[in-house]
Amino acid sequence: xxxxxxxxxxxxxxxxxxxxxxxxxxxxxxxxxxxxxxxxxxxxxxxxxxxxxxxxxxxxxxxxxxxxxx
Amino acid sequence: xxxxxxxxxxxxxxxxxxxxxxxxxxxxxxxxxxxxxxxxxxxxxxxxxxxxxxxxxxxxxxxxxxxxxxxxxxxxxxxxxxxxxxxxxxxxxxxxxxxxxxxxxxxxxxxxxxxxxxxxxxxxxxxxxxxxxxxxxxxxxxxxxxxxxxxxxxxxxxxxxxxxxxxxxxxxxxxxxxxxxxxxxxxxxxxxxxxxxxxxxxxxxxxxxxxxxxxxxxxxxxxxxxxxxxxxxxxxxxxxxxxxxxxxxxxxxxxxxxxxxxxxxxxxxxx
Numbered sequence: 001x002x003x004x005x006x007x008x009x010x011x012x013x014x015x016x017x018x019x020x021x022x023x024x025x026x027x028x029x030x031x032x033x034x035x036x037x038x039x040x041x042x043x044x045x046x047x048x049x050x051x052x053x054x055x056x057x058x059x060x061x062x063x064x065x066x067x068x069x070x
Numbered sequence: 071x072x073x074x075x076x077x078x079x080x081x082x083x084x085x086x087x088x089x090x091x092x093x094x095x096x097x098x099x100x101x102x103x104x105x106x107x108x109x110x111x112x113x114x115x116x117x118x119x120x121x122x123x124x125x126x127x128x129x130x131x132x133x134x135x136x137x138x139x140x141x142x143x144x145x146x147x148x149x150x151x152x153x154x155x156x157x158x159x160x161x162x163x164x165x166x167x168x169x170x171x172x173x174x175x176x177x178x179x180x181x182x183x184x185x186x187x188x189x190x191x192x193x194x195x196x197x198x199x200x201x202x203x204x205x206x207x208x209x210x211x212x213x214x215x216x217x218x219x220x221x222x223x224x225x226x227x228x229x230x231x232x233x234x235x236x237x238x239x240x241x242x243x244x245x246x247x248x249x250x251x252x253x254x255x256x257x258x259x260x261x262x263x264x265x266x267x268x269x270x271x272x273x274x275x276x277x278x279x280x281x282x283x284x285x286x287x288x289x290x291x292x293x294x295x296x297x298x299x300x301x302x303x304x305x306x307x308x309x310x311x312x313x314x315x316x317x318x319x320x321x322x323x324x325x326x327x328x329x330x331x332x333x334x335x336x337x338x339x340x341x
Contacts, residue, residue: 007303031248038306040243058305060228060292062200062221062244 001053017057018046026059033060076168080122093282098124098168100281103190105129105178105206107154109266110220111196112144114274119162119169121278126162127190129174130154141263178202180325183209192280193217194273200247201327207232207240208325211315218276218288220269222261227269227295229288230307231276235316237289242310242317262297269295 003012005024014020017036021029034041035058041049051057072080072094083089083097100123104111107130118126132154134145149157155173162171174186183205187193193215195206203219210217211234219240220229232239272293279285292305314321 007301028248033243035305035307039308040238040310042310042312043245060243060294060305062248 003055005057014051016047017049020051088284097122097281101125101190102192102277103127104194104196106196107158108196109141110270112142113267113270114194115144115158115162117274119166122168125170127172127174128155128158131175131177141266178205180327187213187215192277195219204247210234218273220273222265222269224259225262225297227265230292231288233289238307238309239316241315242313265297
C-alpha cells in the first residue's frame with residue numbers, strides 16, 4: 001500500500017506501526033516519536049496500530065537529528 | 071515615553087503598523103530568559119538585544135572555547151577562556167545600551183531553576199543537553215512560563231513553542247530524554263554552524279511575537295528544518311492525554327533530575 005513517510009510517498013507492506021519501523025529499518029526505534037495522521041502515537045500502541053493506505057507517518061527524533069529518519 | 075535616540079534606533083519597528091510605539095514599549099517592558107549562550111542562544115541574544123527587549127537573562131556556566139566560534143557568533147576570538155555570560159552580555163550591551171542584561175553563570179538544576187524563571191515572561195531553550203531540555207520543559211510547566219524548544223544536529227533543526235497546560239509539550243511528544251549516549255551530540259556528530267543561526271533566530275522571532283501579541287506561535291506544531299534540501303516542514307501535534315507531565319494523570323508532579331547529560335559538558339551543552 002502507499003503511505004507518506006516524512007513527506008515522501010512510499011510503498012510498504014507492514015501491517016502495524018511496529019512492523020513499519022522494522023520494514024523501513026528506522027534506527028533506534030525506541031527513541032523515535034511516531035506521528036500518524038497528525039497525532040503522536042504512544043509507544044505502547046505501536047504493535048496494535050494498523051498502517052492503512054494513504055496514512056501520513058512522520059518519524060521525529062529528539063533534537064531534530066540524532067539519526068537521520070529518512 | 072521613548073527618547074529621541076530610541077525613536078531613531080527603533081524607527082524600522084515604529085513604522086510597522088503592527089508594532090508602532092505601543093509595540094516597541096511592549097518590547098522594552100518584556101523580559102526574556104535565554105538558557106545557553108551557545109549556538110542557538112547567540113543569535114537569539116543578539117537579535118533580542120537589537121530589538122530592544124528590555125530585560126534579557128542569559129544562563130550559561132561555561133567559558134568560551136575555540137570550538138564554539140564556528141557557530142556561536144556572539145563570542146569572538148579574543149573571548150576564548152572568558153565566561154560565556156560575560157562575553158555575551160558585552161556584545162548585547164554594545165549593540166543596545168538601552169537594555170538590561172542579567173547574567174546567570176550557573177547550570178540549571180532542579181534546585182535553582184524556579185527562582186531564575188520567576189523573573190522572566192518567556193524562555194528560549196538554547197541548550198543541547200537532554201536533561202536540561204526536559205528540566206526547562208518541566209519547570210516552565212510548573213511556573214506557567216511559555217517557552218520555545220529548539221535543537222540542531224548535523225544538517226537539521228527542529229523547534230516547538232509551548233504554552234504550558236494549553237499546548238503540546240516536549241513530554242507529550244518524547245516522554246523523556248533518550249538514554250545517555252543514545253543520541254549523538256554536536257561534538258560527536260557535528261553540526262553545520264549556520265543551522266544555529268537559522269533556528270536561534272526563529273526562536274527569537276517567537277519571543278518577539280509573544281511580547282508583541284502578534285501572529286501565531288508555533289504551538290501544537292513541530293517545525294523541522296533540513297538545510298540540505300532547504301525544506302521547512304511543519305507537523306501538527308496534539309496534546310497527549312498520557313503525557314507524564316501535562317496529561318490526564320500526570321506522574322511528574324514536581325521537578326526531578328533526569329539522567330546526566332549525554333553530551334560533553336565542556337564543549338557541547340549549547341550546540
